[in-house]
Amino acid sequence: MAIQTVAVYSDADADAKHVSVCDEAVHIGGSAPKESYLRWEKIIAAAKATGAEAIHPGYGFLSENEEFAHACGKAGLVFIGPPASAIKAMGLKAESKQLMEKAGVPLVPGYHGSDQDPALLKREADRIGYPVLIKASAGGGGKGMRAVEKTEDFEAALASCKREAINSFGDDAVLVEKYAQRPRHIEIQVFGDSHGNYVYLFERDCSVQRRHQKVLEEAPAPGMTDAMRKQMGEAAVAAARAVNYVGAGTVEFIVEQPPKRHEDQFSDGPPLGKLAPSARSAAHEVASVGAFYFMEMNTRLQVEHPVTEAITGLDLVEWQLLVASGEKLPLAQDQLRIHGHAIEARICAESPDNNFLPATGALHVYGLPPSVSFERGLVRVDAGVREGDVISPFYDSMIAKLIVHGDTREQALARMDEALAQVHIVGLSTNVQFLRHVVQSRSFAEADLDTALIPREQAVLFNQEKIGLPAAAAAAVALRLLEEKALETADPFSKRDGWRSHGVSLRRFEFEFHGEPAKAELTYLHDGALRLAAGGEEGLLVFSREGEVVTLTFGNQRLTARLYRRGETVHVFARQGATQITVMDLLAHAGEAHGEGGRLTAPMPGKVVSFAVKAGDKVSKGQALAVMEAMKMEHTIAAPADGVVQELLYAPGDQVTEGAELLKMAG
Template sequence: MFKKILIANRGEIACRVAATARRMAVRTVAVYSDADAHANHVRACEESVHIGGSAPKDSYLRWEKILAAAKATGAEAVHPGYGFLSENEEFAQACADAGLAFIGPPPSAIKAMGLKAESKQLMEKAGVPLVPGYHGSDQHPELLQREADRIGYPVLIKASAGGGGKGMRVVEKKGDFAAALASCQREAINSFGDDAVLIERYVQRPRHIEIQVFGDTQGHYVYLFERDCSVQRRHQKVLEEAPAPGMTEAMRKQMGEAAVAAARAVNYVGAGTVEFIVEQRDDGHMNFFFMEMNTRLQVEHPVTEAITGLDLVEWQLRVAAGESLPLKQEQLQIHGHAIEARICAENPDNNFLPATGTLHVYRKPAQHTAFQRSRVRIDDGVREGGVISPFYDSMIAKLIVHGSTREEALARLDQALAQTHIVGVATNVQFLCGILRTDSFAHAKLDTALIERERDVLFDREPLGLPLAAAASIARTLLAEAATATADPFSRRDGWQVQGVTVRPFEFEFRSETKTAELRYLHDGALSLKVGDVAGPLEIGSFPSGEIELQFNGQRHTLNVYEDPSAVHVFAADGATKITTVDRLAHAGDTHAEGGRLTAPMPGKVASFAVRAGDKVSRGQPLAVMEAMKMEHTITAPSDGTVEELLFAPGDQVAEGAELLRLAGAAPAT
């Protein structure tokens, strides 16, 4: 076994690899960028080496610096994690040339599976089922258009060198193909340095089911069962579970053996994932087709660990060190059910735009037992007070639960998400809670359109409501005042009086509307609250843990309430919300924003402008494309107008709220 390895990655996967290495008495070396100088993964390793600037191209993609760090620290092997250089055959070969073990497959396997078109040709020879499509090398736009017309719409355009939903577009009709192709190629060249694409039939009611495979240097292979990753947004996974609901033993064996055949075809070594798209027919039968093979450890590997009781990183280290696979196929078993939720810094109600900022509050549910088969497990690389920057992926953490049945795992995940409190950065936590409670997910009616199908109950939802939010905010105010009150009753701010009733007004901003509340201090010390049409006694208490006990409107609640510079954040068992106390004196000098301004919805880079100064535009017309956290975002015209001025150039980095361009004659931007 290795004595020391270098982890060529950051964030939660670097922390994850370091945890297994520590358990195996293998020393670890971290590499870090300027932005990650104080990151958790640096603390998780015994040694660390600075390798460059904050942008990945200046640090985590500079493999010559990574190899120099490995040599300087005496590391014997390099673990690439996932993302960055994990599927770069040149990096894998450079490790070998430098005398370092690459904890992953051989460069030839990465190359064979890295280009989707070529890999599908290889899979066809190996007898692995394929989706009808075009996987050729001729990339002329007119040819691609003809191929799409031949296949029949809807079609899926997919970057040949891509992954993670980048460089991927669904095209519903012929007239939309050219624009979608150009956007897909632009995103592909920016993300992977290769704009080649493939065209496939877009499978209706598809499920995304993948098989975890492992191979060793002695030619042994196993499959560690399947994961269902059908719940996706923008072609990126949101929730993953194992085993796949509704999977029969016969189909599991058929898919597992097909995945092993795919691995054998490229002499695969180490951990890999063969991804299949599964077509659900009306008669209940399911057909599966090869999509791609990810030649690395997957983000969702913890659900496989949970149902098998195995540590896949340990398997990676042992296989890379030349050992045989620890178990044979007949020794592998499934125990219970596991679900993983990806907690991301993003705003689901605003097209999942990524968010940045400081984690003012980051509270997690308690973890239980060893991580291989824990009831609740959190994989993360952040801590309270840390910063979510625009340079890397938006994922904050992975929350993994395990239960004896799917229903038990589902209930446990719902509870754990409710105990996850994040303030300072917009997240998808409440959105995830909403998915769990949909009829589709609860009853395992899974396909990649689940989120769109349940749109009405998933977006713009308010789980707690104004009365509870206002009562919680007022309770926090009163408890804070009581904590600082003096013994002199006449200097108290809690409404104490000798007789009569005192009314104290509060004004709030809640879901973009101004709301009022009246708190009444009764002569006997009791409180009464009126919020809109809801009125009644208010009783407040607190626990040493900081939780607030509140009774109002005939219900008792135990809440966690936090305040940041922008709002009061309320967390309850049924969900979370935020509310802002309005200070009229503070807003007395505010003026309305001028019309015609278009601003960046998040920090990032200007990828391109679709217009020039002087162009006339129509409402909804694309004006500019921004890149942030590895994704493209299109800014459109809020109304008809004329482009007055472009304020940045393609390639410029901009802050959230920066004015990108001005439109003359446009309505005020909102």
Template structure:
């Protein structure tokens, strides 16, 4: 076994590898960029080496610096994690040339499976079923258009060197193909340095099911069952589970054996994932009719590997280290079994209600459910952040992975919803509440799964308000009262802030903003121990009225103000975090935000942006689709920005004329920067 390994990555995978290596008695070396100088993965390792600037191209993609760090620290092997250099055949070969063990497959296997088109030709020779498509080397746009027309719409354009949902576009009709191809190629060249694409038939009602495979240097390959990754947004996974719901033993064996054959065809060593698209021609309730097609092979450990660990009881990172050290696989195929059901939720810094726009900011609050770090348990969190850390625009938007395990899928679903309810993040937008909506949706509960689940169930998943104005206002008022009572001097009856008046009842007004709309509440203080009364209004109309009672269960900066509330027939346990005027309210039913407004503090402020169009997040301007003087229609594409490895289209909010472009393609812009001026029609 190795004495010391270098982890050529960042984030939760670096923490994960460090934890397993420590348990095995192996020392670890972290590498870090300027942005990650104080990162959790740096503290998790025994040593750390600075390798460059914040942008990946200046640090984590500079393999000569990583190799030098390994030589300088005496590491014998390099673990690439996932992303960055993990599937780079040149880096794997450079490690070998430097006398270092690359903890992954041989460079030849990466090369064989790295290009989607080449790998599909290889699988076709091996007899693995393929989706109808075009994987040729001729990349003439007109030829690609003709092939798409021949295959029949809808089709998928996919970056041949891609992965992780990047460089992928769904095209519904022929007239949209050229624009989608341009966008796909642009994103592919930026992400992978290769703009070659393939075109394939878009399978109707498809499920994304992948098989975890593992090979050793003695030529043995096993499969560790399947993961269903069908719930996706922007072709990127949101929820993953194992085993796949509705999977028949016969289909599991067929897919597993096909995956093993694919790995053996390229002499695979280490952890890998063979991904299949699964067609459901008989509908959601006819698993016996499902057909599978090879999609691609990821020649690395996957983000969702913890669900496989949960159902098998195996540590896949430990397997990686043992196999890379020349040891045989720890178990044979007939020794592997499935135990229970596991689900993983990817917690990301993004706004699902705004087209999953990535978010940046500081984790002012990061409260997690009780969990056992990096172990198979009922609840587990893999992360690399702490309270006070910043989520920057330089890397992926994922904050953490929440994994639950149960004896059955139904039990795992309940545990996942409870764990998400206990996950409190304040300081930037996240998808935690969206994940709860998905988990609670009838389609997901009943396992009516396909990759279109999110758009299909959009009415239940987006723009949901689980708490409501009455309870949010009551929680905000109770938080203010609790803080005032805590600040009152003890033993001073005249310093108490309890609304007592000698002759008249005291009535107090609270102004709120809730989902962008003004609201107000009138609090009538109870006298001589009587309960307070609260009346909530919005738009001049009463919303709720009744007695307000609460019990303070605790209050501090890290855990917020914890209240047991009773108002207008509703009882709730609420945790409230206040930052400036905003109050984030978390309840078992869900979370919401309410702003306690001070009208005098904002007197005279502008009420709108006029003709300005601003950047919704920090990033790079990729292109403008218009010029000064152009007339545009509402919803028309104006510009494309890139942030957190994804492209985002900026559309016209109304009809008008472009007055001025304020940046050029390639410029880096801050969040809120004015990109162009639009004169209203």
């Protein structure tokens, strides 16, 4: 019997992919999550109205909401997730840590109490010792989380965490923990059924993060020994048993690595940290691994679950459905095996070179590599958008997940880089090239992993230009000539081949490349050849087009690329990287003003959270002026220069568009 599916959608998602692929769709409210996807009563009403029997909560929003899970049961609907009691037990991080301590699961030193007095929290942070991590107790996905390096920064970070937590989870309670040095983030996929059976489906390394949100995930964790895998897996199962867990869940651990050395980071020696009773039997086998500590349990299916599917050959959503229908787990622990290596990259709408500022806009070009799910050795793409869709400011910035599998980690790395090179997105900024830089970096390639990998490798990750001005300019000129050639007719006066009866024909182009002006000069030679001078290089320009692929040579450079024009901007996607160059139309830009004067504008659509200044205040360059919220994250707007605030043009709570002037400043 075929399963009938029902989608729910907000105003912003009326034309979304998930709406079109389901059998039915029900509108549940406005674009803001609080008006739609966080309104569980509307979702239950939609299920009842359409005759649905079960609700799958997805990855976020209400997926870890105890009240929602309980309401589903009360309404006679199957909640495809754990019991409400398990969500409650693990949902509040402070209480869950107390529960895990009783179960013998190792914990990070910290404060997990219910007293949320800011002065007490600050005293606890001072007692624990800096750096500390403030975390939303009901949180996840990096929301409501701040690392604090020194005591004087604690109060501002706490206030920001609480605002983000209340907006994302409806609860501003936080906990404070010691921020581990050189930590790895390793999580264990667990599954339980209603018959008391539990298994762990091995581990995932999620250490590569920005703003405490995962960027790349892989399975198995590099350097993991069988003994340590068993020890962590059994500790994760002990955590699940402690709350009578049913369904898919993820137990997340922080692994504090020993000091760097040439040997493997995970080698033989005595374990550090307190172990769960069920894990202690393996203690004598495990090495100098550094301590591992329980961080939290995500009572849902994780975004990165495809890497586990890739190395096990299992469909975890199918397992969820089986368990939710009351069946036993399909396999026992001794029947599970690891096959090869898998890596997942999260493709997000953001600008890594601009502090990962979220981006919005339409997907004018959305090219992805071929995708085949659940077959090892091939590429898999999980995406909820299509070409032409709009990425709005209301939800998470993730566009798609790209998953690859190989027999070895080295093979998976090469396959990931090749797959990322085939991702072509035009219309908004993405992190695709940044992901390629991470994959190619020494630290990631050599599995020198910890949560500080990105800042440690920043010299090779940010502001990287792999194609360069000469080749980019040559590509833009070639595309212009190809477009002109396509408009030619039998009329000889329509020809744009630069023919002259005497002398040579010269043609000049003006560009903008990474914000800087550039020029090129094209010479039409008598024999039909083209000579180009651009970016300090000069030589013959030869090009051809086959389908969407343009191959060109310019001097000593050869480039094979797909070229897309959007307005005046040419987007270049090649094996070595991607770039964009703007061909300036001088007449169209005549009279435009240079610079913004005293203006300070919103870098993206969003909501004004607060202003840190008032009219008449003197400010210094880099000083925080305002806080905006977009895509469920807070972003601080800083002064670009010293000056005096003249006027605030919006109030906290106002929605603003990208480019809106927030305040006026005088130098």
